[in-house]
Amino acid sequence: MPSDDTLLILPDLLGVFDGATSPQKTRASVSSGRLASQAAATAVAGLSLGEDLLTLPAAAILGAINTRIAAENARQNMDGKPSTTMALAVIGAQEIRFLIIGDSSIRLNGKQILRSQKPVDDISTRNRLAVHALLAPRHADGDETERLVRRILFEGYDTAIAEGLLSAADADGLYETLLARIGALAPAEALRDFLFNGIRQQSRFANRSDHPLGFSTLNQDETSLADIIDQCLPRAGIDSIEIFSDGYFLIPEAVSIEAWEAAYAQVEAEDPRKIARFANVKGATATEFADDRSIILAEAINGLPIDHGG
Incomplete structure (x- = not known):
């Protein structure tokens, strides 16, 4: 692409x-x-x-x-x-x-x-880690897990519940977990609104200096x-x-494009799913880069x- x-x-x-x-x-x-x-x-x-x-x-x-x-x-x-x-x-x-x-x-x-950097991306990353940890034991195929996690993050918990990807208890548990972990990044109501409505509505915060998730x-x-x-x-x-x-998820010490590409290769070998040291909003699959x-x-x-x- x-x-x-x-x-x-x-x-x-x-x-x-x-x-x-x-x-x-x-x-x-x-x-x-x-x-x-x-x-x-x-x-x-x-x-x-x-x-x-x-x-x-x-x-x-x-x-x-x-x-x-x-x-x-x-x-x-x-x-x-x-x-x-x-x-x-x-x-x-x-x-x-x-x-x-x-x-x-x-x-x-x-x-x-x-x-x-904007707080809404930090929230999305932590949300992805929590959703991935919930779904990974339920699906043997890592690419299928990634597909489902991306959909849940993008569409939000409400749609995920309607589509049977999450139960209401799953969604409430995820919200409570994230509120405890990253509640300092956004007020509870704003955090819940974002998690349940998904990244698809993130554009509402674009150029909103008056909103806690604005960017x-x-x-x-x-x-x-x-x-x-x-x-x-x-x-x-x-x-x-x-x-x-x-x-690029890792900044190399040396100043060269070769160093940047070597750092990128290191990331892909160490954490292709982007759920550990290089946690991110999306992970790589067998056919797609994370970004x-x-x-x-x-x-x-x-x-x-x-x-x-x-």
Whole structure:
């Protein structure tokens, strides 16, 4: 399947955009995540032709991206609102601007990590671990367990009960367990609402700075600035930039694409189901990766041009 990630590599402009695709069927010829990430990358590239991205206010950049996503959404007659993250590096003569919306990330000099994470993903991960632990003893086939867990997380406990995937007692037990373990992440009512209605309704929290599960994203609406990263650093102190999507579950020590891929292979060998050290919202199956992944690596920023991306 085509990746939902889009890479942007232009002179002095680097970006990784990770689209979010719903498993629901759509009439469009492209996935919602791919539509959003491509539209966002195209919008940024267009802005760079006539604007100084080092100084242009974040709200203006995000507004142009959301306008482009809305236009592509209307053209494709997409259901819902396509959404994407963005991790952007704008390389100027004296400084570099880093702009991050969502959970795509940036590492500088192999050490300093710029990353924004949202509580709703932590809740989904802990929910998946609890549901997986409940269902795994009931199903010998690990891929079938993963399929059922994904459906329960996406549709929510109410639908799972209606479809016979969970009993009412199962659902109440899961909720009480998670309330005890992660109740600090969200009020009890908000946590119950999310668990019983599922990830399919997570878009209700998009760009909602007033909601405990709210998060910033690029989805054609006005992007909340509450949890974005917008930071300028002196160019002279930066020798390498790595921009990567959240499909990488382990950050390597070395600065090379080979090191990133070796770290990814280590994760897949150690915890392919993503239920142990590298717990995540989804695990791998015999035919699917847990997530798509992308990385751009720029080295020797002060002496050489962009090195490579992958």
